[in-house]
Amino acid sequence: MSHTHPELGAPPALQPGALRVTPLGGLGEIGRNMTVFEYDGKLLVVDCGVLFPEDHQPGVDLILPDFESIRDRLDDIVGIVLTHGHEDHIGGVPYLLRERGDIPVIGSKLTLALVDSKLREHRLKDIPHYVVAAGDIEGFAPFECEFVAVNHSIPDALAVAIRTPAGTVVHTGDFKMDQLPLDGRITDLRAFARLGEAGVDLLLSDSTNSDVPGFTTTEREITPVLDRVFAASEQRIIVACFASHIHRVQQVLNAAVEHGRKVAYIGRSMVRNMAIARDLGYLQVPDGVLVDGRAIEDYRPDELVLVSTGSQGEPMSALARIANRDHDKVRIEPGDTVVLASSMIPGNENAVYRVINGLTRLGARVVHKGNALVHVSGHASAGELLYLYNIVRPDNVMPVHGETRHLHANAALAAATGVPAERVLIGEDGMVVDLRDGVARIVGQVDCGYVYVDGSTVGDITDSELKDRRILGEEGFISVIVVIDSTTGKIVSGPQIQARGFAEDDSVFNDIRPRLEEALELAVRDGVRDTYQLQQTIRRTIGRWVSGAHRRRPMIVPIVIEA
Amino acid sequence: MSHTHPELGAPPALQPGALRVTPLGGLGEIGRNMTVFEYDGKLLVVDCGVLFPEDHQPGVDLILPDFESIRDRLDDIVGIVLTHGHEDHIGGVPYLLRERGDIPVIGSKLTLALVDSKLREHRLKDIPHYVVAAGDIEGFAPFECEFVAVNHSIPDALAVAIRTPAGTVVHTGDFKMDQLPLDGRITDLRAFARLGEAGVDLLLSDSTNSDVPGFTTTEREITPVLDRVFAASEQRIIVACFASHIHRVQQVLNAAVEHGRKVAYIGRSMVRNMAIARDLGYLQVPDGVLVDGRAIEDYRPDELVLVSTGSQGEPMSALARIANRDHDKVRIEPGDTVVLASSMIPGNENAVYRVINGLTRLGARVVHKGNALVHVSGHASAGELLYLYNIVRPDNVMPVHGETRHLHANAALAAATGVPAERVLIGEDGMVVDLRDGVARIVGQVDCGYVYVDGSTVGDITDSELKDRRILGEEGFISVIVVIDSTTGKIVSGPQIQARGFAEDDSVFNDIRPRLEEALELAVRDGVRDTYQLQQTIRRTIGRWVSGAHRRRPMIVPIVIEA
CATH class of the missing domain: 3.10.20.580 (Ubiquitin-like (UB roll))
Structure with missing residues (x-):
């Protein structure tokens, strides 16, 4: 499928003094986020993620952004800025690095640690790294980047302000405005205010929850719910969540300590990510609480909490095998409790319900988003986006990270705060936007198809x-x-x-x-x-x-x- | 997939004076509802529906109940009672009648009219019909059936009380307890109370919404929402809903009249069902409001409301084609309004979102369950089920119509009202329950696999x-x-x-x-x-x-x- 807009042709040559912004993914879909900034012959890439296939893309493992439009410009790339460590922002990095292995990779400590572990799997070594932190201002000439703390469903997420002589662009990355985050690291609205006062020419902002009214509930509200679930459980407890949701696991660790249970991780990515998070200080693991996943049979069910992957009903995951009575170490007995502390990604509902049905049939009580507050989103709802627009007061806005319905909803929010309608651009993947004399305009479009990864092959499947x-x-x-x-x-x-x-x-x-x-x-x-x-x-x-x-x-x- | 429970064998011969109840579908799934009652060598079937396939059953059109266990007993069937006209209750009737064409079909006027239209498609003629109405008591020896009005998302739905010398069984069919239904036909709690006073030995009750707390909102609350949507629309309005939801269409007709618009039906099943509903008096169509779907180009967009199928994102439906700019008569313009007045059946989310994204991209405002009260469920929530149990006070309960998680939730509600836990049976398709001396017991299991319909072939695909x-x-x-x-x-x-x-x-x-x-x-x-x-x-x-x-x-x- 080509996203090429029929009325738009190839973009003209970039005028001197203008900044070009080309999203190569994430506009019209939730995933494969990637935006290319061009100034004075040089390119800066923000994020390079993957998209997970839907059912009309059978057998496909991953979908990449289309690198075609920058393939002959690889040597001009001065760096890849990664806003945070989720797959839809970093999953495409190894594939871009396969094409040029010495592109500098820029991101926070946790983000780069997660990228590293991914690059090792792809046997990519000696990639130049630039660890940055909130508040840092770094030059990647001709771009100057200022990094701003934002909170999200993974720690150490950053927004980035990109300055060139053409003006200042702020890219929020994925974010929300949890005012009482578990780690105390709030989205830095003072920094956004300061950037706004100095003048933001173009704001690219996360649209994922733009059609959700109000405000995203704070992570902290999950604590008492977990506490009640743990207090009511006299037998085994299993909590399934995303393997990157370090704060969610922290809450489970805390609840386990509170209720005198030990914790074992189940699932390769959970074990790997929690080791990284602990080593870097993002996860506080009280002494003696962790037990080896291979040793869980040495404990009575009521002595343990299992923290597992498989919250999306993935058929090969530990949780699906447990629900199917097909796991070698864990057998559900009547009275056990399973918590799905996660969202249900659209398209995964039936798979998740199959797991819930299987667990229920074996006698487990299943606690999930549908019957208890055991998950909150990582994205800003409409109310938070209004705060963002009112604090930054950007001259131009382009919603990013969302399906068409989300981009439109986010555009309406920007317009509601007073951004002139003609300065709110609803883009699509491949659409080329030039910022010149303070005005952002759509000037053309580059090819931007789906690139399918299947097994070890990229692009063989069309x-x-x-x-x-x-x-x-x-x-x-x-x-x-x-x-x-x-x-x-x-x-x-x-x-x-x-x-x-x-x-x-x-x-x-x-x-x-x-x-x-x-x-x-x-x-x-x-x-x-x-x-x-x-x-x-x-x-x-x-x-x-x-x-x-x-x-x-x-x-x-x-x-x-x-x- | 066989649903055979490993610990259960074939059932013993039915004891004289006992009633046997065998669900052949609907327990462990939402769909293909069918229950067989046996007394004194004769069989009575309640409902015979289809199940729609999930993504792990690719290419399958329909899934039927497994008739294998009654195939050599077809001549013993005294009738098929149909509780209402939804596909998951009547869709399998033609396939059962293919095996024996003179089984009497019993149901309300609307239900039988919908069955008739289905039988004509299958070229089945001269099927014996028994039209019954709420309050009727009819003998289908050795069974005596009393029919009770219930409301649901289709008019003229019935519960059935089945009396034999072994006792009285009440089967609710699908139901809710809308206290202010649009047609004034309330679920007859007086009749349930009377049955309960006389003694109900076994209650089979709808589990679909048993895990939803509280009460299902009345249909009537949709009226002001539609009114506001219509008032705010200056251009085209399209409302998509299920083609069997006659009351929803009635509300659209009323709103259209109120706002001076005419109505056209789009989609073959919508046209057919609304003609039946009007002819039989279930749909009140004010004079002059309807226009022919082929003539919509003769009207300005702001003069019409289109009532269409395709609310589940079905790729070949009119609505999907409109969203895809692929419909010969209807083109969305910025400012048009599309209302999806329907639920989102699990598994259909991505298809529905594709349609919403397509419509949004063309400039339409899309109103759906996620952003406005334009749909309410047709099933009793937990609060209503508690009323049912407290009014009927059955001696034995078997939840029906639901996935495992729903059956368990419903069982817990029955137990909470005081039905002894051991008298609440959580069944599965094919499980055989005998009612004897006032006690219902699981006595065995019959084979009950999925029977797949693909094209015109039944059972070729395994x-x-x-x-x-x-x-x-x-x-x-x-x-x-x-x-x-x-x-x-x-x-x-x-x-x-x-x-x-x-x-x-x-x-x-x-x-x-x-x-x-x-x-x-x-x-x-x-x-x-x-x-x-x-x-x-x-x-x-x-x-x-x-x-x-x-x-x-x-x-x-x-x-x-x-x-």
Whole structure:
């Protein structure tokens, strides 16, 4: 799918003194966030994330931003600024670094630690690192970056103000304005005010929750809920959450200590991330509370809390296996408690409900967002966005990070605070915006398709293969193989029918086989020698039969071999 | 998937004087509701619905209850009672009638009219009909049925009390207790009270909303919301809802009249159902308000309200095509309003959001459940279920109509009102319950698998084909065809590689083709003549390469032909 807007052409050459902003992902989707800033021949990239596929993109592992428009400009990139450590902001970094391995990677301590662990998995080494912190001002010429603390569902998140002679752009990254965050690190509204006073020419702001009225509830409100759940539990407790949600795990650790339980992590990414978070001081682990996940059988169920991945119902996760009675160490007994301390990402509902049903059937009490306050969002709701606009008072606004409905809702908020409607740009991936003389204008569009990662291959799978997969997945295929004599043109073997995903019993083909033989013999008798024409005969004969007699449309794969 | 409980065997012969209750669908899922009652050698069926497939059942159109356990008892069926006209209660009727065409079909006037229209599509004629109404007591020997008015998201819904010498069973069907229903037809709590006073031995009750606290909001509250939306709209208005939600359409008609607009139906099922509802007096259509859907271009956008199907984001629906700018008559302009007056069925979220995003992108304001009270559920929430239990005071309870999590929540409500825990049965599809001497007990289980309808075929697709489809859909396939000389065993043609859904560019096979040839030649040289063994050689060679070099697992289809 191309996001190219039909009315927009390629952008003109960038005028001297102007700043160009090109989002290559995250506008029109929740994920693969990436924005490219260009000034005076140099590029600065903010974020490089992945998007997770939907059901019409079967078998795809990840979707990347499209690097095509910067592929011949890689040497001009002065750095990649990463606002925080979530996959939709850092997951694409290894793929960009595969194309040029010495691009400096810039981010907070935790963000870069998570990137590092990812780069190691991809066997990428010796990447130049620049650790920055809130309040830092660093030059990546010709860009000057000032980093601002924001809170989100992962610690150490940063917004970034980018200064060039063309003006100042503020990119919020993902953020919310929790006024009582667990770690005391508030979104730095003083810094936003100071930036606003000095003049912000363009504000790019997180749209994820822009259609949610009011304010996102503080993380702190989860504490008493967990406390009540723990107090009421006399047997095993399992808490599932995102493996990057360090504050959520901190709350579970605190509750466990309070209720005299020990904690074991289940799931590779949970173990890895919590080790990083602890080593860097983002997670406070009281002495003696942690036990090894391999040793959980040494404890009674009421002595432990298991902190697990799998909150999205991922079929291979520990939690799904536990729900399916297929886990080697953990067996649910009536009276156990499972807490899903997470959101339900759209599209995952049925998978999550399958896990909840499985756990319920085994006798567990399942506590989730639908029946208790065990999750709050990491994104600013509409009320917080209004604060942002009123504090920053930007001259131009472009909502980022959201599906179309979110971008529009966020644009309406900006306009409501007094940003002139014509200065609120609703962009799309690949849309090119130039900031010149204090005015941001859409000037063109670059190609910005979906780039699919499947296994170890990038880009081999295109929308055409996905269409084939959708047909195969919904209808299966019928393959007919015929061998013809290359000199006489006579059929020497076949037609042989091979089908998958079509019918359990091959006898379903009994009535079409003779008709197929007849059609082929007739064609050969009529002098057809061309394999393409014989293939068409097969396709037509099978196609008519299957749509008439079965009202179905499997993929038909005719194979004519000359031997 | 079999729902057979490992610890339960086939049920014993039914004791004289006992009543047997066997749910064949609807327990462990939302859909394919069907319960079989047996007394004295005769069977009474309550409902016969379909289940809609989830994403792990690709390409399946419908899932039926499993008739296997009653297939040799069809002649004993005295009737099918249909509680209301929704697909998950009537959709399986044509498939049961295909097996025995003269089973009497029993239901309210509207329910039977909707069934009739369905039977005509299936070309089933002359089915015996018994129209019943709330308050009727009818004998279908040995069963006596009393019908009780309940309200739901379709008019004319009935609960049924079934009396035999073994006792009285009440089956609520789907219901809620809207105290101010639009048509004034309240759920008849006096009748439930009377039944309860006389003694209800077993109550089967709707679990769909049993995990929702409180009370379902009355339909009437939607009226002022629609009124405000209509008042604020200066251009086109489209309202999408379920084609069976006659009261919702009534509200739209009323609002249209109030605001001086005419109404056109879009979507075949909407047109058909509203004609039935009007003819039978369930829908009051003021004179002159309706215009033909083919004539909408004769009106200005601000003169019309379009009432459309497609509220679940179905890709072929009118609404999806409108969102995709692919509808021949309706084009969204900035300022238009679209109302999705419906729930979002789990699993449909992404499809619905795609439609919302498409409409938003074209400039429409989209009003939906997430931002306005334009939908209320048709099912009783926990608070209403408590009323039910306290009014009926049944001796035994079996929750029906729900996933496991709903059945458990409903069971907890029954127990909370004082039904002894051991008298609350949490069943599963196929579980056999005998009511004897006033006590209901689980006595065994019958086979009760999923029966898949795909196109015009029933049961051809099994879980094994669905597994193949899932692999094909996620990974595609690689087929390798080799022709060998049947006498010499030499390879005379191939290996030829055919792949679909694997890679856009066939050059991906350049490095494996010579290795494959080598492996085959080696095998032939080693004297392998067996086509199975050659197939294994192909499978192994391709399999290793694809998992090593690509980290993928497509289906491998080796075809060795002797010619």
